[in-house]
Amino acid sequence: MQQQVRISPSILSADFAKLGEEVRAITEAGADYIHIDVMDGHFVPNLTIGPSVIKALRPHSDKPFDVHLMISPVDPFIQAFADAGADIITVHPEAGPHLHRTIQSIKATGAKAGVSLNPATPVEAVDFVLDDIDLILVMSVNPGFGGQSFIDSQLAKIERLRTMIDRSGRQIDLEVDGGVGADNAARVIAAGADVLVAGTAAFKGGPAQYAGNIRQLRGLTA
Numbered sequence: 001m002q003q004q005v006r007i008s009p010s011i012l013s014a015d016f017a018k019l020g021e022e023v024r025a026i027t028e029a030g031a032d033y034i035h036i037d038v039m040d041g042h043f044v045p046n047l048t049i050g051p052s053v054i055k056a057l058r059p060h061s062d063k064p065f066d067v068h069l070m071i072s073p074v075d076p077f078i079q080a081f082a083d084a085g086a087d088i089i090t091v092h093p094e095a096g097p098h099l100h101r102t103i104q105s106i107k108a109t110g111a112k113a114g115v116s117l118n119p120a121t122p123v124e125a126v127d128f129v130l131d132d133i134d135l136i137l138v139m140s141v142n143p144g145f146g147g148q149s150f151i152d153s154q155l156a157k158i159e160r161l162r163t164m165i166d167r168s169g170r171q172i173d174l175e176v177d178g179g180v181g182a183d184n185a186a187r188v189i190a191a192g193a194d195v196l197v198a199g200t201a202a203f204k205g206g207p208a209q210y211a212g213n214i215r216q217l218r219g220l221t222a
């Protein structure tokens with residue numbers, strides 16, 4: 001069943017020179033999760049942050065850290081991200097040869113396990129792991145950068161995943177990441193998403209705007 005909509009601001013769009021303050025500000029503004037994009041310059045053409053930064057940010061928010069790993073290989077780093085304070089660890093099926101094993105190793109740390117589907121990755125990639133996962137992340141842009149445009153074909157994928165999740169009877173977050181803003185959030189939710197990631201749209205205008213930005217993503221007036 002579609003759950004209450006939650007907003008997971010991506011700190012990729014925050015001011016990296018004051019990341020702790022930014023995480024505190026977005027938490028106070030009403031974020032439900034904190035989305036942290038980890039990139040390795042190999043799986044995706046960009047480099048961001050690693051476990052030591054996540055560990056340093058951990059005291060700045062009591063919200064779940066929603067850690068999106070865009071790295072390959074991923075298995076050798078899972079424990080380090082869990083130890084740093086990740087509550088949800090999401091991986092891409094293309095990041096390694098044994099997705100089921102990777103999911104089990106995430107769960108063994110006590111973190112929740114997520115699987116992320118790139119725009120061209122079919123929904124069938126999660127068919128046989130539905131019983132093992134807590135979150136599915138639909139990439140509505142190609143991973144690597146903030147500020148890209150939403151790829152409309154992903155709405156049909158969100159709808160299909162909504163049906164699959166409902167049939168499974170399990171509580172699995174259906175999260176959408178990339179190009180989500182006040183202009184399309186309602187369509188993404190109508191398609192079946194219950195967690196919206198937003199970088200640009202959540203952090204635009206600086207800290208005084210964050211609460212209004214988050215309210216707009218929820219479909220409320222600023």
Ligand code: DX5
Nearest residue numbers: 143144146147178179199200
């Ligand atoms: C892209 C990242 C996204 C990105 C979203 O690889 O996974 O989380 O930061 O940024 P916006 O909302 O600006 O598209």
Ligand code: ZN
Nearest residue numbers: 037068177197
């Ligand atoms: Zn992300």
